Amino acid sequence: xxxxxxxxxxxxxxxxxxxxxxxxxxxxxxxxxxxxxxxxxxxxxxxxxxxxxxxxxxxxxxxxxxxxxxxxxxxxxxxxxxxxxxxxxxxxxxxxxxxxxxxxxxxxxxxxxxxxxxxxxxxxxxxxxxxxxxxxxxxxxxxxxxxxxxxxxxxxxxxxxxxxxxxxxxxxxxxxxxxxxxxxxxxxxxxxxxxxxxxxxxxxxxxxxxxxxxxxxxxxxxxxxxxxxxxxxxxxxxxxxxxxxxxxxxxxxxxxxxxxxxxxxxxxxxxxxxxxxxxxxxxxxxxxxxxxxxxxxxxxxxxxxxx
Amino acid sequence: xxxxxxxxxxxxxxxxxxxxxxxxxxxxxxxxxxxxxxxxxxxxxxxxxxxxxxxxxxxxxxxxxxxxxxxxxxxxxxxxxxxxxxxxxxxxxxxxxxxxxxxxxxxxxxxxxxxxxxxxxxxxxxxxxxxxxxxxxxxxxxxxxxxxxxxxxxxxxxxxxxxxxxxxxxxxxxxxxxxxxxxxxxxxxxxxxxxxxxxxxxxxxxxxxxxxxxxxxxxxxxxxxxxxxxxxxxxxxxxxxxxxxxxxxxxxxxxxxxxxxxxxxxxxxxxxxxxxxxxxxxxxxxxxxxxxxxxxxxxxxxxxxxxx
Numbered sequence: 064x065x066x067x068x069x070x071x072x073x074x075x076x077x078x079x080x081x082x083x084x085x086x087x088x089x090x091x092x093x094x095x096x097x098x099x100x101x102x103x104x105x106x107x108x109x110x111x112x113x114x115x116x117x118x119x120x121x122x123x124x125x126x127x128x129x130x131x132x133x134x135x136x137x138x139x140x141x142x143x144x145x146x147x148x149x150x151x152x153x154x155x156x157x158x159x160x161x162x163x164x165x166x167x168x169x170x171x172x173x174x175x176x177x178x179x180x181x182x183x184x185x186x187x188x189x190x191x192x193x194x195x196x197x198x199x200x201x202x203x204x205x206x207x208x209x210x211x212x213x214x215x216x217x218x219x220x221x222x223x224x225x226x227x228x229x230x231x232x233x234x235x236x237x238x239x240x241x242x243x244x245x246x247x248x249x250x251x252x253x254x255x256x257x258x259x260x261x262x263x264x265x266x267x268x269x270x271x272x273x274x275x276x277x278x279x280x281x282x283x284x285x286x287x288x289x290x291x292x293x294x295x296x297x298x299x300x301x302x303x304x305x306x307x308x309x310x311x312x313x314x315x316x317x318x319x320x321x322x323x324x325x326x327x328x329x330x331x332x333x334x335x336x337x338x339x340x341x342x343x344x345x346x347x348x349x350x351x352x353x354x355x356x357x358x359x360x361x362x363x364x365x366x367x368x369x370x
Numbered sequence: 371x372x373x374x375x376x377x378x379x380x381x382x383x384x385x386x387x388x389x390x391x392x393x394x395x396x397x398x399x400x401x402x403x404x405x406x407x408x409x410x411x412x413x414x415x416x417x418x419x420x421x422x423x424x425x426x427x428x429x430x431x432x433x434x435x436x437x438x439x440x441x442x443x444x445x446x447x448x449x450x451x452x453x454x455x456x457x458x459x460x461x462x463x464x465x466x467x468x469x470x471x472x473x474x475x476x477x478x479x480x481x482x483x484x485x486x487x488x489x490x491x492x493x494x495x496x497x498x499x500x501x502x503x504x505x506x507x508x509x510x511x512x513x514x515x516x517x518x519x520x521x522x523x524x525x526x527x528x529x530x531x532x533x534x535x536x537x538x539x540x541x542x543x544x545x546x547x548x549x550x551x552x553x554x555x556x557x558x559x560x561x562x563x564x565x566x567x568x569x570x571x572x573x574x575x576x577x578x579x580x581x582x583x584x585x586x587x588x589x590x591x592x593x594x595x596x597x598x599x600x601x602x603x604x605x606x607x608x609x610x611x612x613x614x615x616x617x618x619x620x621x622x623x624x625x626x627x628x629x630x631x632x633x634x635x636x637x638x639x640x641x642x643x644x645x646x647x648x649x650x651x652x653x654x655x656x657x658x659x660x661x662x663x664x665x666x667x668x669x670x671x672x673x674x675x676x677x678x
Contacts, residue, residue, distance in 0.1 A: 210388030213659075214652040215614040219392075222648050225636040226399040302513055306618050309515050310633050325516060329622075332519060333527050340523075343516030351511035 092283075099363040106359020112352035120168040127162030134158070134317040142335040152337040155327055156317075160338065163319035164345050170320045171349065174235050174304045175297040181239035183293055186246025191285075193247065194254030195277070205251070208244040216241035220303055224312045234313050238300050249292050253285035287364040294357035298350045305346050321346045375664055382660055389652045390442070394435050397645045403427075404641060408451055442649070448642035450635070457646040461628055465650075467537065468620070468627035472612035474543060475550030480605060482555040484598075487562025491597075492589055494567065502559060509556025518549040518622035535624040546623045550616055554608040561604045566597040599670050606662030614655035 100106055119126070127133055137157035145152045151160040189208070193201040211219070223237035257263060258281070266276050305322030307313035314320035316327070321342040328338025405421040406413065422428055426437060441448070447457040486506075490499040525545060526534035533542045569575065570593055578588045617629035624630065628647055635643035 206384070207388070209385055210392055213385050213389050213656045214392070214648070215611060215655055217615050217617060218648055218651055221617065221632070221636070222393055222396050222644070225644060226396050228401065298511075305513055306515060309618060310621055310636075312636070322513075322515075325519065329519060332523055336523055336527075339516070339519050343513060343520065346513050346516065347508070347511050350513075351507060354507060354511055 096363045103359040109352040109355025123166045132162045133166045151341045167319040167321045171301045175300040178235045178239040178300045179296040182242045186243040187250045190247035190250030194251035211244040229312045291361040298353035393648045447646035450643045451640045452638045474547035476609045478551030479554035483558025487559045490563040491566035506556040506559040515618040565600045569593045569597040610655045610658030614651040
């Protein structure tokens with residue numbers, strides 16, 4: 064895989080040298096990836112959905128006021144079906160489900176992106192150290208990671224939140240801890256495959272320092288699998304957040320969160336189907352978008368894997 | 371081969387010790403005094419202190435952990451704070467329920483995933499391929515607890531065909547197993563397809579076709595054997611995952627399994643039960659993964675020879 068990347072790099076830099084000398088090398092690589100991604104209709108579809116979700120999260124306060132609409136109870140209008148006034152109906156406390164879903168996207172995206180960033184930084188560093196230095200250190204780090212991998216991640220997250228208490232910070236902490244080992248593995252594998260390659264040797268031969276080699280050559284070339292894993296990881300983190308909130312270990316009421324909204328509507332399934340249906344659809348569509356984007360990124364970053 | 375199995379079994383010991391230490395350490399952060407919890411809020415301080423001493427709660431962390439492991443190996447996982455029952459007995463009473471659900475879910479996943487995956491691969495880029503890939507994508511994107519609720523909505527609430535939860539004969543197995551199996555079916559479909567596509571491109575398949583072997587024989591006899599090797603691993607991993615991670619599905623269907631037992635224990639702050647169930651499920655998960663590794667050695671002689 065990294066062979067392919069270096070090849071691409073060589074090709075693009077060649078054309079670049081003849082065209083614009085000043086353009087940085089790195090940009091052309093990403094431009095190439097973007098070019099390939101643009102041709103993938105499914106990935107663009109995912110990107111479009113994701114953009115809508117991000118916009119909803121950013122402008123949630125303009126769409127519906129938090130204090131007066133999202134958390135204020137209105138018992139006169141409980142469990143109303145979808146209508147012109149309440150697009151997706153109301154929940155068991157008479158709150159507008161559409162408004163709550165819009166605000167709920169904030170929690171999902173926040174936990175998704177932050178917890179994945181934490182696990183990429185921690186897991187990535189551990190994996191890079193293990194891969195670069197090898198030997199005993201590698202052994203110790205990876206055996207500890209094996210222990211974490213031996214517990215299904217949802218179980219580990221449940222155990223952590225149940226011990227530390229259910230709130231946003233602990234939730235994020237639990238989700239990021241439980242996915243650290245997978246990033247460590249991915250980064251280690253990719254560092255290992257790059258470490259002994261000829262272009263690294265070449266860089267060393269012309270006198271590049273270790274620091275420069277790691278920063279300019281190893282990290283950029285091991286990023287591809289991490290980006291793919293990260294996109295799918297955000298999807299996993301959003302699912303885990305919803306799942307934990309569903310069993311009461313995540314976001315606490317009255318704050319809106321998709322999984323918690325589902326759990327709230329569960330006992331009214333018989334009379335008010337919309338309370339559980341719509342938040343679940345929101346989760347599914349967001350995850351779907353991330354999966355589409357993740358698959359597209361994988362193909363764009365490494366076209367050889369594409370069937 | 372025996373050497374290979376033995377080696378893997380030995381390697382399992384430190385992993386399991388690590389898992390129990392990890393979970394034990396996490397659970398020791400649980401706020402609240404177990405002794406106080408058992409005796410009630412109004413219990414006199416000396417009585418609470420005496421119970422703390424008796425339960426070994428005043429011992430240093432490493433002692434408590436050693437005690438836990440020592441007892442756990444002999445099958446003693448402690449007593450529930452809420453029911454007073456032996457946690458190990460309770461787990462073994464409930465484990466068959468979890469096992470049957472995971473097994474049924476896996477079977478559903480294989481029955482759907484393998485044929486659809488083969489069909490997709492042999493008709494790449496056809497409408498069958500695109501529609502089954504879209505279905506598979508939806509399958510992996512769906513939160514299973516939501517799928518569970520939707521199935522209840524359709525088949526129990528609206529149509530009234532199947533029970534919505536609990537354990538009332540075989541009919542109550544259908545919805546939970548379907549819920550569990552859907553995600554795995556999607557993963558197995560994708561895996562079968564990509565593995566099959568890879569195998570079809572190989573030279574020996576071209577040779578078989580060149581010899582004039584019928585296409586269905588090429589696919590079902592020549593290609594399938596090799597294509598299924600990675601699929602077996604995925605099936606095994608999915609089974610382990612369904613055993614260890616069926617917590618949410620069991621909750622949705624009020625299924626009397628180990629996962630549901632754990633969630634109930636968390637709600638009641640019954641930490642011995644939480645600890646025992648998590649360690650138990652993680653152990654089962656590791657054992658299944660180990661079996662998959664060993665099975666892989668049997669199925670693919672190339673793996674085994676690395677250890678011989």
